[in-house]
């Protein structure tokens with residue numbers, strides 16, 4: 141009887157079998173207005189010189205560039221919201237970003253038509269790409285007609301004043317704040333999910349979950365889980381502890397902002413790697429580390445490459461950052477343009493128009509080559525895509541410049557050793573190690589034009605010997621010669 145009770149408890153705590161998984165996926169984040177304009181007829185009033193105005197990018201443009209995503213090698217695309225935005229501007233800004241919805245089930249005319257949406261999803265799926273759509277569940281756009289038509293759907297200033305949890309009840313940036321505790325609102329938001337599921341969406345990226353009540357989220361996520369839809373929560377600034385708490389609530393993944401900040405400081409900022417090591421140690425404790433979204437930057441943060449004064453340095457360190465990102469357990473997310481080290485400060489400067497091959501400098505082509513190599517190496521490796529992750533000890537005097545870990549995929553037994561190296565020059569290291577001797581230690585990441593990696597590893601006689609180029613991350617396949 142006791143045994144029966146505990147197994148019941150376990151099944152209530154563990155994710156159910158119908159849960160979706162994005163382990164092994166690599167996501168590319170697109171803001172359609174700033175990606176590619178495939179149909180000038182739907183532009184309306186645009187001003188490409190104003191980062192707060194519509195620029196004309198659309199679903200037709202994204203569809204025509206899916207071959208670009210395939211060239212990069214990603215397996216999924218996340219679109220910021222594409223549904224109908226509020227009329228007019230607020231704060232001298234258009235709803236080009238998609239976060240000011242008026243009709244959650246209609247494609248905004250700037251992005252295209254229902255038919256173009258269907259064409260996009262079909263082309264993405266045919267090309268092997270999963271589709272993640274941003275879902276707004278906290279608010280309507282400022283001037284959306286629903287705000288005046290259905291005032292009972294929204295929290296009032298009095299609600300906000302009386303609330304103990306201001307994050308949930310008070311408006312985010314002044315936006316009309318939905319009252320999820322009202323059954324009609326809850327059903328409306330559930331219905332939005334159901335609608336987009338019928339439209340072929342494989343996953344939802346939920347915006348601003350910090351500002352939405354947990355009991356509502358729990359019910360929403362249970363429905364997604366039952367339907368097999370992957371869920372990714374955006375809790376701005378989340379550390380590993382927050383990621384873990386929200387996974388327990390029912391999210392598959394969350395963005396780890398703490399790790400993002402550590403990687404930016406260490407890799408782009410030239411700081412030590414200790415903070416990354418500590419963020420990874422924390423992240424290992426969450427219920428589903430393989431589903432956590434990992435990123436260098438996004439549309440809400442200054443660009444990764446913005447951390448340096450010099451363009452070439454920003455490009456070199458972005459190569460390091462992208463390689464590092466693609467070695468980690470979790471789901472890497474690449475924000476459009478980071479694969480060519482685009483620059484830009486805070487919103488909206490981080491949302492400059494995407495530039496494509498014919499517009500790139502040779503240096504940008506070099507960043508892309510490193511990015512696409514790293515994405516493809518990751519996707520071809522079971523150990524990198526799905527493996528567990530074990531940090532190796534390094535001597536204290538090297539902890540600022542050397543981060544080592546092993547990724548091992550238990551089913552196949554495939555394993556790799558990963559080395560992040562922040563040293564300023566090529567350096568050789570010889571470290572005492574308990575790892576068994578390995579006959580095979582081939583480097584997997586290649587620089588453009590290389591056929592053999594210029595990094596070296598050997599493990600024998602209780603020592604791990606490394607020769608690493610400056611400021612980069614490297615991955616080495618491990619095994620007996622017979623294994624491959």
Ligand SMILES: [Ca+2]
Pocket residue numbers: 177178179180181182183196197198250
């Ligand atoms: Ca257009």
